[in-house]
Amino acid sequence: MNEMLRFDRRAFLVGAAAASGGFSLGFSTTGAAAADATPEVNAWVVVKPNDTVVIRIARSEMGQGSLTGLAQMVAEELECDWSKVTWEYPTPGQNTARKRIWGNYNSTGSQSIRQSQDYVRKGGAAAREMLIQAAANTWKVPAAECSAANSIITHQKSGRKTSFGKVAAAAAKLEPPKDVVLKDPKDWKLIGKGVKRLDTYDKLIGKQIYSIDLRLPGMLIATIKDCPVNGGKLTSFDADKVKGMRGVKAVLRVSDSSVAVVADTFWNAKTALDALPMVWDMGENAKVSSASIADMLKEGLSAEQTYIGNRQGDAAGAIAGAAKKVEAVYSFPYQHHVTMEPMNATARYTPEKCEVWCPTQNGEGALAAVAEASGLPVSQCDVYKVHLGGGFGRRGRTDYVTQAVRIAKQMPGTPVKLIWTREEDMAHCAYHPVTQCKLTAGLDADGKITGLQMRISGQSILASLLPQALQNGMDPIVFQGLTPSSPEGHLGYDIPNLLIDHAMRNTHILAGFWRGVNLNQNALYLESFIDELAKEAGQDPLEFRRKMLKPKHRAVLDAAAAKANYGNAPKGIFQGVAQIMGYGSYVAAVADVSVSDGGQLKIHRIVGATDCGYAVNPAQIERQIAGSFVYGLSASLYGEITIKDGAVEQQNLDSYTLMRIDEMPRVESVIVPSGGFWGGVGEPTIAVAAPAVLNGIARATGKRIRDMPLVKHSLKNT
Amino acid sequence: MARLTVNGKSYTADVDPDTPLLWVLRDSLGLTGTKYGCGVAQCGACTVHIDGEAMRSCSIPVNMAEGKKVTTIEGLAVKGVLTKVQKAWLDNEVPQCGYCQSGMIMAVTALLKEKPQPTDADIDATLTNICRCGTYQQVREAIHAAAKA
Incomplete structure (x- = not known):
C-alpha cells in the first residue's frame, strides 16, 4: 500500500510539475511545500523532515475560509504545531484513482466543514497514531506510553522526545490504525479558536494566482459568445472577416450556439470576437419577457395542482373559521452571482490526456465534464483547482469547463485559457430562481395564528440543472427552511394548521444555486408576513414570534435581540427582526434602520446571530456573517435580472448595481454554538438580512415592501 | 510598440495603442496581480496608480500611460516589506x-x-x-x- 501511495504522490507531482514554472510559482508559499518526494503519512497529512505539515484539502477555497477551518480540524487531532501548517489540493483525478479517499469535493451548500468534519478529524487522529507508533518503535516502547503535542512526541517514562518530521518517513510505512477515538469537544485546543487564515499573505501583494491568472508555456487565450437567448442557435459566423486581425489564431465553433476566438492575448481575442459577424436563430424563447414570466407565476398562485412541502391539520378550514383573515402576495426576482473573477478555465488536450485548470466549486463534476467533453476516459483526465475569485454557487456548474475543453480539443497540444467577458457572464448564468408567494393566515380573537397557507409559485433549480434529482416531479429544495422536520432546516414555528406548497413554473432562463439558494426568498416571504400578522394582532413582532418558536430557533433570536438591545432603539431608528433555520444552523437578525422624510433608507446596524452547533473558527464565522449580509442586502436593494425578447437585459456592472462600502451597515455577530450538531456558516445568515431590514422599514414608514428589489420602490413619506 | 514604466522598471509591449493598460499589464508583462472584473471601470479590481493617482486600468488605453509612472500591486511592497x-x-x-x-x-x-x-x-x-x-x-x-x- 505504501508503494502505491508513493506512486500516487509522484503522479500528483508530475501533474503539478507538468503545469510548468508558472503553475509552481502560483503555489510557492503553499502547495509547493510538498513539491518533493516526502511520502504522506496518510491521505490527509504529509510531514516533511523539517516538520512542515502539509494538510490536504479536498474542498475548494473561494473566500469562505473553510480551507483554514478544515486544516484546523485535522491539526486538532494530529497535535501538530499550527505555525508549521501549510496545505495543498489533491486533484479530483487522484481522488478517483484512490477510490475517493478524500470524499466529496463539493464546496456548495455550506457543507465543506460540516459534511467532512468527521473524516478529516479521523484523518488527523490516524496520522497522529502512526507518528506516535513510529517513535515508539524507534524507542522500543509501547505506543501507549507516548503522547504527541505541538509536533513533538514524548515518551513520558524516559522523557525522550522526537519530532514529527523525524519519524514521518517511518510512520508512512506503517499500517494505518483501524479505528481512532476523536477528542471530546471540551478538549479542543484549536477548533473554536479564531486562528488566522492560511491564505492571506499572497493576496496582499498580487502574488496569489487565481485561475484567470494562470500562464502556461505556449498558451493562447480564447473568449466566447453564446447565443443571447438560451435555447437559440448560432446559424453561422464569418471567420474570414476576422482571421487577419492582430493576434488571432483561430475562430472555432464551440457548440451549436457558441463561437470562440483564440488569440495571443485576451484583448486581441475580444476585439476580434466583437468584430465577428454572427447570425443567430433566437428561437421560440425570444418571445419570453419578465412580464410574461410574472403572468405565468401569478397563475400558479391559484393553481390546483401543486407539490406539498409541509401540511399539518386543516389550514384552509382554520383560516375560513378565523376571526381575522390576512393575505399578502410577495415576489422575488432573478439575481446574478457576479463572482468578481469572471468564468474561466485553461485546458490542454492531447489524444492521450486532457488537463484543465479551473476555479471550480465542484472538482469531481469538473473532472466528469472534462472526460465527457474530451471523449477520453476519466483516468486520462485531470482537473487542477486554482484559487477561486468568489464562487457563491455559480462555480458548481461546469459549463465553462466544457467550453474550454471543446476549444482545446480543436488545437491539440496547445493550452488554451478561456476567459469570459463580464458581458458573457451576465448573459449566461444560472440565476437565482424567480418566484412569487401568496401567504394567507387566520388569527383568532387573541391574535394567535390558527392556520397558515403559503403558496410558492415559480422556478425549480433542480428542474433546470439536475432534473434527475426531482422526486416524483417535486423539487424538495424549494421548501428550504419550511419543512416539518429536517436537520438541514425546518420551520421554526408551531402552527397547528399549515399548508406550504409549490406550483412549479419553469422558464427557459436557467435557475441555479445562488448563495443561500431558496432559503433567501423563503425567509423573506415568511418572516415579512409574520411581521404583518404581528401588526394585525397588535403585538410586538419579537414577542409574537417567541410564543410560536421552537426552543433553538427562539434562543438564537433572543441572542440577537439581546445584543441589539431590542426595544430600546434611539429615536428615529426602527428595529426589524427575522429568524430562520438553514444549512443545519439556526440564525436570526435584528436590523436598525431609519428612513428620512425624503425616503432615504439608512441601515445603521445589523446584529446577526447563529447557532451552528460547533464554531470551528469564530473569526471567520464573523466574516461570513458580515459578508453574507452584504451579499443579501446587495440583492435586496438592487438585485434584479430582467428578461426582454428572451435574453437578459443587464449587460455589465453599470446596469446591474451592487452594494458598495458607503451602504455597508455595521455588523455585529453573535455566535452561540450550542453543541451536538454541525451547522453550516457560509449561507444561512444571508437569508435573515433582507427580511430584518424590510421589517424595520415597515415599522419606520408603515410601508410593507413585498416586491423585490427595494430600488423599485419609493420610501418617501407621502 | 508601447513603452511603459511599471514599478520602476521599463517595458516595451507589442500591442495596439488603444489596448487597455490592464491587458498589457496582465498578458504582455505578466503582472497578473491587477485583476479584470468588469472592463467598464465599475468594480475597481483593476485599480493601479498612474503618477500616484488611482486609476482603473481597464479603461485607460496603454498609450495614455506612456511616459508616466505606473504602479501595480506588485510594486507596493519593497523587498518583502509590506506597506x-x-x-x-x-x-x-x-x-x-x-x-x-x-x-x-x-x-x-x-x-x-x-x-x-x-x-x-x-x-x-x-x-x-x-x-x-x-x-x-x-x-x-x-x-x-x-x-x-
Missing part, C-alpha cells in the same frame, strides 16, 4: 477570496496619500471598489488602522 496598508490588511485579515483586494489596496493607498486621516464619510465618498465577499467592514477597520500606523 502600512498591506500590513493593516494582514493584521485585520481583510481578504476573503481576495480577488478584489489588489484594487482595494491600491485605491486605499491613494486615498491615504490624499487624506492621511480619513473619516468614514471620506471612505464612503472615495472608495467605490466592489467586493462580492462583503469585506467592507474589515476594509473600513483596516483603513482606520493603517491611518493610525
Whole structure:
C-alpha cells in the first residue's frame, strides 16, 4: 500500500510539475511545500523532515475560509504545531484513482466543514497514531506510553522526545490504525479558536494566482459568445472577416450556439470576437419577457395542482373559521452571482490526456465534464483547482469547463485559457430562481395564528440543472427552511394548521444555486408576513414570534435581540427582526434602520446571530456573517435580472448595481454554538438580512415592501 | 510598440495603442496581480496608480500611460516589506477570496496619500471598489488602522 501511495504522490507531482514554472510559482508559499518526494503519512497529512505539515484539502477555497477551518480540524487531532501548517489540493483525478479517499469535493451548500468534519478529524487522529507508533518503535516502547503535542512526541517514562518530521518517513510505512477515538469537544485546543487564515499573505501583494491568472508555456487565450437567448442557435459566423486581425489564431465553433476566438492575448481575442459577424436563430424563447414570466407565476398562485412541502391539520378550514383573515402576495426576482473573477478555465488536450485548470466549486463534476467533453476516459483526465475569485454557487456548474475543453480539443497540444467577458457572464448564468408567494393566515380573537397557507409559485433549480434529482416531479429544495422536520432546516414555528406548497413554473432562463439558494426568498416571504400578522394582532413582532418558536430557533433570536438591545432603539431608528433555520444552523437578525422624510433608507446596524452547533473558527464565522449580509442586502436593494425578447437585459456592472462600502451597515455577530450538531456558516445568515431590514422599514414608514428589489420602490413619506 | 514604466522598471509591449493598460499589464508583462472584473471601470479590481493617482486600468488605453509612472500591486511592497496598508490588511485579515483586494489596496493607498486621516464619510465618498465577499467592514477597520500606523 505504501508503494502505491508513493506512486500516487509522484503522479500528483508530475501533474503539478507538468503545469510548468508558472503553475509552481502560483503555489510557492503553499502547495509547493510538498513539491518533493516526502511520502504522506496518510491521505490527509504529509510531514516533511523539517516538520512542515502539509494538510490536504479536498474542498475548494473561494473566500469562505473553510480551507483554514478544515486544516484546523485535522491539526486538532494530529497535535501538530499550527505555525508549521501549510496545505495543498489533491486533484479530483487522484481522488478517483484512490477510490475517493478524500470524499466529496463539493464546496456548495455550506457543507465543506460540516459534511467532512468527521473524516478529516479521523484523518488527523490516524496520522497522529502512526507518528506516535513510529517513535515508539524507534524507542522500543509501547505506543501507549507516548503522547504527541505541538509536533513533538514524548515518551513520558524516559522523557525522550522526537519530532514529527523525524519519524514521518517511518510512520508512512506503517499500517494505518483501524479505528481512532476523536477528542471530546471540551478538549479542543484549536477548533473554536479564531486562528488566522492560511491564505492571506499572497493576496496582499498580487502574488496569489487565481485561475484567470494562470500562464502556461505556449498558451493562447480564447473568449466566447453564446447565443443571447438560451435555447437559440448560432446559424453561422464569418471567420474570414476576422482571421487577419492582430493576434488571432483561430475562430472555432464551440457548440451549436457558441463561437470562440483564440488569440495571443485576451484583448486581441475580444476585439476580434466583437468584430465577428454572427447570425443567430433566437428561437421560440425570444418571445419570453419578465412580464410574461410574472403572468405565468401569478397563475400558479391559484393553481390546483401543486407539490406539498409541509401540511399539518386543516389550514384552509382554520383560516375560513378565523376571526381575522390576512393575505399578502410577495415576489422575488432573478439575481446574478457576479463572482468578481469572471468564468474561466485553461485546458490542454492531447489524444492521450486532457488537463484543465479551473476555479471550480465542484472538482469531481469538473473532472466528469472534462472526460465527457474530451471523449477520453476519466483516468486520462485531470482537473487542477486554482484559487477561486468568489464562487457563491455559480462555480458548481461546469459549463465553462466544457467550453474550454471543446476549444482545446480543436488545437491539440496547445493550452488554451478561456476567459469570459463580464458581458458573457451576465448573459449566461444560472440565476437565482424567480418566484412569487401568496401567504394567507387566520388569527383568532387573541391574535394567535390558527392556520397558515403559503403558496410558492415559480422556478425549480433542480428542474433546470439536475432534473434527475426531482422526486416524483417535486423539487424538495424549494421548501428550504419550511419543512416539518429536517436537520438541514425546518420551520421554526408551531402552527397547528399549515399548508406550504409549490406550483412549479419553469422558464427557459436557467435557475441555479445562488448563495443561500431558496432559503433567501423563503425567509423573506415568511418572516415579512409574520411581521404583518404581528401588526394585525397588535403585538410586538419579537414577542409574537417567541410564543410560536421552537426552543433553538427562539434562543438564537433572543441572542440577537439581546445584543441589539431590542426595544430600546434611539429615536428615529426602527428595529426589524427575522429568524430562520438553514444549512443545519439556526440564525436570526435584528436590523436598525431609519428612513428620512425624503425616503432615504439608512441601515445603521445589523446584529446577526447563529447557532451552528460547533464554531470551528469564530473569526471567520464573523466574516461570513458580515459578508453574507452584504451579499443579501446587495440583492435586496438592487438585485434584479430582467428578461426582454428572451435574453437578459443587464449587460455589465453599470446596469446591474451592487452594494458598495458607503451602504455597508455595521455588523455585529453573535455566535452561540450550542453543541451536538454541525451547522453550516457560509449561507444561512444571508437569508435573515433582507427580511430584518424590510421589517424595520415597515415599522419606520408603515410601508410593507413585498416586491423585490427595494430600488423599485419609493420610501418617501407621502 | 508601447513603452511603459511599471514599478520602476521599463517595458516595451507589442500591442495596439488603444489596448487597455490592464491587458498589457496582465498578458504582455505578466503582472497578473491587477485583476479584470468588469472592463467598464465599475468594480475597481483593476485599480493601479498612474503618477500616484488611482486609476482603473481597464479603461485607460496603454498609450495614455506612456511616459508616466505606473504602479501595480506588485510594486507596493519593497523587498518583502509590506506597506502600512498591506500590513493593516494582514493584521485585520481583510481578504476573503481576495480577488478584489489588489484594487482595494491600491485605491486605499491613494486615498491615504490624499487624506492621511480619513473619516468614514471620506471612505464612503472615495472608495467605490466592489467586493462580492462583503469585506467592507474589515476594509473600513483596516483603513482606520493603517491611518493610525
